[in-house]
Amino acid sequence: MLKSLRSPATLLALLVALCGALLVLYAWKLPPFHSSVETTENAYVKGQVTIISPQLAGYVKTVAVQDYQLVKAGDLIVQIDDRIYDQKVQQAQALLAGQKANLANADQSVRSGQAKIGSSEAQIASAQAALRTAEATDERISALLEKHISSQATADQATQALDQARAGLRQAQAALEVSRQDLQSIVVNRQSLEAAVQSAEATVQLAEIDLQNTRVLAPQDGRLGEIGVRLGQYVSAGTQLASLVPARKWVIANFKETQLYGMKLGQPVSFTVDALRHQTLTGHIQEFSPATGSEFSVLKADNATGNFTKIAQRLPVRIAIDDNQPLAAQLAPGMSVVVKIDTAAAAESVPALR
Template sequence: MNKLSKHVGSVVAVIIGLIGVLLVLYVWQLPPFTSAVQRTNNAYVRSKITFIAPQVQGHVVEVLVTDYQEVKAGDLLARIDDRIYVQKVAQAKANLAQQQAALATAAQQRASAEAQVTAAEASLNAARVNNEVAKREFDRLTTLQARGVTSQSDLDNARASFDQASANVNTAEAQVEIAHQDVLAAETSRGSAQAGIEAAEAARELAQIDLDNTRILAPEDGRLGEIGTRVGQYVSAGTQMMGLVPHRAWVIANFKETQLHGMKIGQQATIRVDAADGQTLTGHVESFSPATGNEFSVLRTDNATGNFTKITQRLSVRIGFDQDQPLADRLLPGLSVEVSIDTDQPVTAD
C-alpha cells in the first residue's frame, strides 16, 4: 500500500511539474505555444506638438487664450506691442516714395539729355554747313588771288573764317559726344534709382512682415497646452509662449527584433488603451523605423569593448488609427497603449 501511494505521489508530482513547464512555455509564448500574434506594451500615443514662439521681440500686450483651449487655424492667440513696427512700415513706405521720386527725376534727366543730343547734332549740322560755305569762299578767293583779282587781306579773312568754321565743327562734334555721355549717365542714374526702388520695396515688405508677426496666430487646428506667456512679459524671437497639439495622433510601438518576422506595412493592429479602461481601437502599420532605438540614442552601445552580452533590441513601428473611431479623438500624446499585430494576416492592397 505504501509503495502504491509513493508511486501515485510521484506521478502526481511529474504531472504538476509538466503543467508548470507548459504554463511557463504558454506565458512566454515559446514552442509549442508560439503565436503569430505579436504584442507589446512598450507603446505610446504620439503627435506633432508645435511649440509656438514669436519671430519679433517686444512686450506682450494681450493674451487671448487660456490653458488647454481648443483653437482653429488662424485664431489670434496673443499680440506683441506693435508701435515700433508700425513706424518702421511708415519709414519704409517713405523711403520707397523717395526712391520713386528719384526714378522720376532720372527719367526727366534722360529726356533732357536726349534733347541735348538733338540740339547738339543740329548745331553740328549748322557748323558743317558754315564750314562748307567758308571753304568754298576760301577756295574762290584763293583762285582769284592767284589771278591778281582780289587782295591778300580778303584771302586772309577768308582763311580765318574757314579755320573758325572748322573749329566750330570740332566743337560741335565734342558737344554731341558730351550729350551722348549725358544720356548714358542719365540711364545709369535711372538704373540706380530702379535698384533703389526694389530695395525699398523689399524693406517695406520686411517691415510689414515684422508688423504682421506681432500677431501670434494658431498655425493649425488643435488644443493648446499651458500658456507660458503673460501680459507685460518681454519676449524675443524664439521665446516659447505655448504648445499646440493637433488632433491627428498615431501610435509608436517598440517591438523586439524577434517579433518583427512577418510584420508588414498595411497589417491591421489592435490597440488597447490603458486610459480608456481597456477599450480597444484598430489601426494599420504605416511604417518602420530605419534603425533601432539604440542607434538614435545620444550614447550608443559599443559592443567592441569589454565583455559582450547580447541584448535584444527594439524597433519602433508607427501605427495609424483607422477612421471613424470616436475614441481616437480622445487620445492624447504620451498615453500608454498595448498593441497586438497578427503577422499571419495578408496585406490587402488599397
C-alpha cells in the same frame, strides 16, 4: 517500483510538475503554445506637438487664448506691441517714396540729355553749313586773287573765316560727344537708382512682414496646451508661448527584433488604451523605423570592449489609427497602450506618410 508510481502522492506530484512545465512553456510562448500574435506594452500614442514661438521681440499686448482651448488655423494666440514695427513700416515707405522721386528725376534728366544731344546735332548741322559757305568763299577769293582782281587782305580774311568754320564744326562735334557721355552717365546712374528703389521696396516688405509677425497665429487646427506667456511679458524670438496638438495621432510600438518576423505594412493591429480602461481600438502598420531605437540615442553603447551581454533591441513600428472610431478622439499624445499584431494576417494597402 510500479506500485510506488501508482500511489496517489506520486501521481499528484507528477501532475503538479507537468502543470508547472506547461505554465512555463505558455509564459515563454514556447511550443506547443507559440502564437502568431505578437504583443508589446512598450507603445505610446504620438502626435505632432508644435511649439509656438514669435519671430521677433517685444512686449505682449494681448493673450487671446486659454489653456487647452480648441483653435482653428489663423486664430490669434498672442499680440505683441506693434507700435515700433508700424513706425518702421512708415519709415520704409518714406524711404521708398524718396527713391522713387530720385528715379523720376533721373527720367527727367534722361529726357533733358536727349534734348541736349538734339541741340548739339543742330549745332553741328549749322557748323557744317557755315563751313561749306566759308570753303566756297575761300575758293572764290583764291580764284580772284590769282587773276589779280581781289586783294591779299580779302583772301586772308576768307582763309581766316574758313579756319573759324572748321574750328566751329570741331567744337560742335565735341559738344555732341559731351552730351552723349552725359546721357550715358545719367543712364548708368538711373540703373543704380532702380536698384535703390528695389532695395527700398524689399525694406518695406520686410517691415510689413515684421508688423504681421507681431500677431502670432495658430498654424493649423488643434488644441492648445498650457499657455506659457502672460500679458505684459517681454518675449524674444524663439520664446515658447504655447504648444499646439493637432487632431491627427498615431501609435509607436517598440517591438523586440525577435518579434518582427512576419510583420508587413498594412497588417491589422489591435491595441488597448490604459486611460480608457483597456478598451480596444484598431489600426494597421503604416511604417517601420529605418533603425532600432538604440541607434537614435544620444549616448550609444560601445560593445567593442570588455564582456558582452546580448540584449534584444527594439525597432519602432508606426501604427495608423483606423477612422470612424469614437474612442480615437479621446486619445492624447503620450498615453500608454498595449499593441497586438497577428503576423499571420494578410496585409492591406497603406497610404503614404504625410
